[in-house]
Amino acid sequence: MDGALETMLKRIVQEGLKCFERYDTNDLKDYKVVLLPDFFIDHIVSFPDFKEGMSTIQSRFMQGGGNIPGLTQVISQGGNAANTALALARLGVHSHLICRTDKLGIYLIEYFLKPYGVDISHAKGDGKNAYTVALEFGKNHSNVFLQDPGSVTTFGVDDLNTQDWELIRSAHLVGVMNWSMNRKGTYLASHVFEYAKNHDVKTYIDTGDPSPRSMDIDDFLDTVFSKDIVDIMSLNENEIRKYSGHNQYETNDEIYEAGRILHQRIRSRLDVHTARCSYSITNSKQVCVDTVPLLKVYRATGAGDVWNAGNIIGELLDFSFEQRLAFANLVAACYISKKEPIPPSSDEIKGFAMKLIEDW
Numbered sequence: 001m002d003g004a005l006e007t008m009l010k011r012i013v014q015e016g017l018k019c020f021e022r023y024d025t026n027d028l029k030d031y032k033v034v035l036l037p038d039f040f041i042d043h044i045v046s047f048p049d050f051k052e053g054m055s056t057i058q059s060r061f062m063q064g065g066g067n068i069p070g071l072t073q074v075i076s077q078g079g080n081a082a083n084t085a086l087a088l089a090r091l092g093v094h095s096h097l098i099c100r101t102d103k104l105g106i107y108l109i110e111y112f113l114k115p116y117g118v119d120i121s122h123a124k125g126d127g128k129n130a131y132t133v134a135l136e137f138g139k140n141h142s143n144v145f146l147q148d149p150g151s152v153t154t155f156g157v158d159d160l161n162t163q164d165w166e167l168i169r170s171a172h173l174v175g176v177m178n179w180s181m182n183r184k185g186t187y188l189a190s191h192v193f194e195y196a197k198n199h200d201v202k203t204y205i206d207t208g209d210p211s212p213r214s215m216d217i218d219d220f221l222d223t224v225f226s227k228d229i230v231d232i233m234s235l236n237e238n239e240i241r242k243y244s245g246h247n248q249y250e251t252n253d254e255i256y257e258a259g260r261i262l263h264q265r266i267r268s269r270l271d272v273h274t275a276r277c278s279y280s281i282t283n284s285k286q287v288c289v290d291t292v293p294l295l296k297v298y299r300a301t302g303a304g305d306v307w308n309a310g311n312i313i314g315e316l317l318d319f320s321f322e323q324r325l326a327f328a329n330l331v332a333a334c335y336i337s338k339k340e341p342i343p344p345s346s347d348e349i350k351g352f353a354m355k356l357i358e359d360w
Contacts, residue, residue, distance in 0.1 A: 038130065
């Protein structure tokens with residue numbers, strides 16, 4: 001490996017590792033984060049190559065049906081809110097999930113989330129479970145989601161009871177996720193965030209891919225962001241392109257331009273995570289931190305949710321912009337490098353970072 005490149009790679013990892021000097025899981029237990037409203041069951045199917053995979057599927061279809069053996073498949077927890085809550089709990093934060101699912105969903109929430117410390121007492125079992133089939137292709141694990149959002153589609157303000165509102169009021173941060181799958185999401189986010197800000201609670205939103213709701217984007221942005229009730233909006237490169245209308249995002253400068261366009265409209269801090277870098281934009285700052293380079297990646301599905309958890313922790317602990325982004329990048333890198341789709345613990349992240357440095 002080129003000496004200059006090796007030095008740069010070590011610096012990237014060491015910056016994330018330095019954050020643990022200010023990080024104590026015992027301190028984090030004092031923080032309460034509430035996330036809503038989605039829990040999904042994810043079925044992840046991995047294809048070695050997109051063209052070959054599509055050709056094989058077409059071949060089986062044309063012959064009237066058939067089997068495709070040998071594909072790696074995983075069943076896991078899913079949903080932006082559930083994944084982020086789990087990742088936060090694994091890192092020591094007292095996280096709470098508010099959602100609506102069915103009896104099977106409650107059983108699976110107890111199986112996937114409860115053992116790691118997520119508070120699931122605000123999950124309701126009188127709805128319909130949500131499912132995702134995630135097709136991942138190639139070494140980069142580019143993914144296509146086939147979704148049945150179940151009760152996520154109709155989760156609204158009326159689904160929040162007195163105990164839910166009390167929980168939100170007592171939180172340090174509340175996150176409303178997956179607007180794109182929720183027909184009541186604009187009204188829900190607006191009211192939850194307005195209530196939260198009235199009680200000095202930080203607010204965080206990750207809408208998911210807005211492509212299915214392109215016609216609703218303007219109303220969503222005007223309604224939710226006009227009141228200055230959103231502190232942080234988290235996006236990936238595809239989402240910021242859709243919201244900004246800026247279609248070029250291949251370089252850092254083009255991503256900055258898309259962020260600048262969107263920030264002029266909504267004024268909230270933008271935190272953007274991409275495969276190449278992560279960056280934050282405010283009125284006075286634009287900070288970019290490179291992601292951790294990896295030789296082996298096991299998945300892409302859920303990486304943004306785990307990145308959100310690292311980003312939220314950096315926010316709670318008042319990291320600098322550079323520290324927060326470096327930490328979130330390291331947390332996400334550790335997750336996608338694990339064989340099991342379970343967010344990493346702090347000890348796993350530190351061990352992962354130290355091994356990277358030793359290997360280089």
